[in-house]
Amino acid sequence: MTRTKAGPLLYGFLVAVLAASVFPLYYSFIVASKDNSVLGEKLPPLVPGGNLVENVTRVFDTVDFWLAMQNSFIVASTVAISNVVLGTLAGFAFARLRFKGRDSLFLVVLGTAMVPTQLGVIPLYMLMSDLDWYGTLQAVIVPVLIGSFAVFWMRQACEETVPHELIEAARVDGCSVLRTFWHVGFPAVRPQAAVLGMFTFMTSWNDFFWPLIVLDPNDSPTVQVALSTLASGYYTDYSLMLAGASLAVLPVIAIFVLLSRQIVGGIMQGAVKG
Amino acid sequence: MTLTRPETEAARAASVPPSSNEPRRLGLSRWDARYTPYLIIAPFFLVFAVFGLYPLLYTAWVSLHDWQLIDGDQGFVGLENYSRLFGDPNFWNALFNTISLFVLSTVPQLLAALGLAALLDRGLRGRAFWRAGVLLPNVISVAAVALVFAQFYGRDFGIVNYLLGLVGIDPVDWRAETWASHLAVSSMVMWRWTGYNALLYLAAMQSVPRDMYESATLDGASRWRMFWSITVPSIRPTILFTVVTSTIGGLQLFAEPALFDPGFAANNSTGGSDRQFQTLVLYMYEKGFRLFDAGYAATVAWMLFLVVLVVAVINFTLTRRIASKG
Numbered sequence A: 001m002t003r004t005k006a007g008p009l010l011y012g013f014l015v016a017v018l019a020a021s022v023f024p025l026y027y028s029f030i031v032a033s034k035d036n037s038v039l040g041e042k043l044p045p046l047v048p049g050g051n052l053v054e055n056v057t058r059v060f061d062t063v064d065f066w067l068a069m070q071n072s073f074i075v076a077s078t079v080a081i082s083n084v085v086l087g088t089l090a091g092f093a094f095a096r097l098r099f100k101g102r103d104s105l106f107l108v109v110l111g112t113a114m115v116p117t118q119l120g121v122i123p124l125y126m127l128m129s130d131l132d133w134y135g136t137l138q139a140v141i142v143p144v145l146i147g148s149f150a151v152f153w154m155r156q157a158c159e160e161t162v163p164h165e166l167i168e169a170a171r172v173d174g175c176s177v178l179r180t181f182w183h184v185g186f187p188a189v190r191p192q193a194a195v196l197g198m199f200t201f202m203t204s205w206n207d208f209f210w211p212l213i214v215l216d217p218n219d220s221p222t223v224q225v226a227l228s229t230l231a232s233g234y235y236t237d238y239s240l241m242l243a244g245a246s247l248a249v250l251p252v253i254a255i256f257v258l259l260s261r262q263i264v265g266g267i268m269q270g271a272v273k274g
Numbered sequence B: 001m002t003l004t005r006p007e008t009e010a011a012r013a014a015s016v017p018p019s020s021n022e023p024r025r026l027g028l029s030r031w032d033a034r035y036t037p038y039l040i041i042a043p044f045f046l047v048f049a050v051f052g053l054y055p056l057l058y059t060a061w062v063s064l065h066d067w068q069l070i071d072g073d074q075g076f077v078g079l080e081n082y083s084r085l086f087g088d089p090n091f092w093n094a095l096f097n098t099i100s101l102f103v104l105s106t107v108p109q110l111l112a113a114l115g116l117a118a119l120l121d122r123g124l125r126g127r128a129f130w131r132a133g134v135l136l137p138n139v140i141s142v143a144a145v146a147l148v149f150a151q152f153y154g155r156d157f158g159i160v161n162y163l164l165g166l167v168g169i170d171p172v173d174w175r176a177e178t179w180a181s182h183l184a185v186s187s188m189v190m191w192r193w194t195g196y197n198a199l200l201y202l203a204a205m206q207s208v209p210r211d212m213y214e215s216a217t218l219d220g221a222s223r224w225r226m227f228w229s230i231t232v233p234s235i236r237p238t239i240l241f242t243v244v245t246s247t248i249g250g251l252q253l254f255a256e257p258a259l260f261d262p263g264f265a266a267n268n269s270t271g272g273s274d275r276q277f278q279t280l281v282l283y284m285y286e287k288g289f290r291l292f293d294a295g296y297a298a299t300v301a302w303m304l305f306l307v308v309l310v311v312a313v314i315n316f317t318l319t320r321r322i323a324s325k326g
Helices: A008-032 A036-040 A052-062 A065-096 A102-112 A117-130 A138-144 A148-161 A164-172 A177-206 A209-214 A223-230 A238-273 B007-014 B023-062 B080-086 B089-120 B127-139 B142-152 B159-166 B178-206 B210-218 B223-234 B236-250 B255-260 B264-268 B280-290 B294-325
Strands: B065-068 B072-076
Touching: A008 A052, A008 A238, A008 B089, A008 B127, A008 B142, A008 B178, A036 A238, A052 A065, A052 A223, A052 A238, A065 A102, A065 A138, A065 A148, A065 A177, A065 A223, A065 A238, A065 B023, A102 A148, A102 B023, A117 A209, A117 B023, A117 B280, A117 B294, A138 A209, A138 B023, A148 A177, A148 A238, A148 B023, A164 A177, A177 A223, A177 A238, A177 B023, A209 A223, A209 B280, A223 A238, A223 B142, A238 B127, A238 B142, A238 B178, B023 B065, B023 B294, B065 B080, B065 B294, B080 B294, B089 B127, B089 B178, B089 B223, B089 B236, B089 B280, B089 B294, B127 B178, B142 B159, B142 B178, B142 B255, B178 B223, B178 B236, B178 B255, B210 B223, B223 B236, B236 B294, B255 B280, B280 B294
Parallel strands: none
Antiparallel strands: B065 B072
16 A cells, blocks of 8 residues: 555554464463463463473473474474475576476476375375384475475575576586586575575474374374373363473574564565565 | 675685586586486475375275275275265264364455555554564464463363453353354464465565555545555455465364364364364364274365365455456
8 A cells, every 4th residue: 555654553553463463472471380270260360470390390291392392303404404405406497407398397396385285194194104104203204305385485596696697607617517506506595595494494393284193192292293192181281281382382483583584575575476 | 585695605606617527528418407407306296296196196096995094905995985975964064164164264364464464564664573473473383373272262261251251241162162163263273374464465565566556546546445446456366376375274274173172182082072163184084093994084085175176266266356356
């Protein structure tokens, strides 16, 4: 709309929107720091209590949260690195190399994003059983080693930053494709590759459906799977559940605080060109 | 993005003289130029084919069998699973819940996102701050969100019932009543996705030429009218995109309704004591991974795939028509 100056009413409204964004997280920390009995009180708790350490300890006693954290970290890091490496290579190829069928193959990549692959879990599970991968981390890593988002994102980054002339120069000098990528392509897109890495890390960290199916909640949980175990007591223990949830969101909040500007920029840029 | 671009660095790297590039390597170099591109895009297609497309298509084949998850294939049964499915009230219930949750979570969400984007598009101070603020919910894991919202919608001590009580409304049993549970589950989806979609709309709005608004203002058009006859038609491709992606996601809800049911991880959840909010994906999960009836679960999955396809096409056509009318 026309860029008229924003009035106090607008700012007030945005503050309310922001409060709604933050409140569930804040509330999660509050409940995590309280004794369960406060939830029975008339007024919902709004200030932190003194039971945070105790509740966090209970989380670690109830489920093997260290193992879950460690598993999530291994899975998310591997998936992030792999998506960055393979996505940058493929993105570079789609943006800067000439080969037959390039544009139609890229359309196929975009099209795959629309395929509801979640609906194939039954055969995927059978495949993992046949490979003897049930309960192992590779079962949640390998299917997402490279996704269409990484290819799309890095292609765009290469389109914008890798200079054509340098590619040509390197090729004339006899650089192989991979050397050209390494010396010309990759250095130019390093910042975008870093954002992609962090973004993929968060997505993988948050993944729930497939890990729940293919991992053993007792032996090889990720953090999200452990959360669903916390939610399953004989009675609902909100302090315990939300202490777990608070721990689970800390890493992504840390990344988000550091990189929100780049993540917002990336999403908005993708929207216009996509 | 406002990242610095290390072009100088790239230039420096490129000027490094390539080693050992004698004419005898020309054949190799031609092979390299021709085939290496395919080699480096191959991993994507390989992973998608093996772990995405093949399982999805194989689902159709499994659905034609009596197939047990643990004991394996018990023989071809043709369309028997489908006739069972069509006579299964739980399937129709889950289909209804899926459509209802999809409509309740997507329609208000996209309208709210549109409004929010229009507000963010005004000349704001601290733009980066507001944008990050609306995106924040999107990076929180759906499992964590579901646990917090499960507390919000508690019957006895939930914060929502407390607030309703302040304005004199009796406590609602959010898990027992179908509509109440659908509203509750939808609110989780809305919380996570409204800001994200608003940013997509905002990005599109910013590329609408400002002089279109200026001439409309000279003609005396109201802000409201400009929004509907200039902004919305101009960002049509983005609206289509969000409608299609929200359709695909909204019809496959799992974690939100699953964790809204306290019995979920105790392995006896059906999405509400009486399946009030059991979606098709939850039903597929119950059949496949709780009762190990893989053939039937595959049938549910394949029907849902058809629903996704049909609804996506309908939405695409509808939205295109509505947005172009402006």
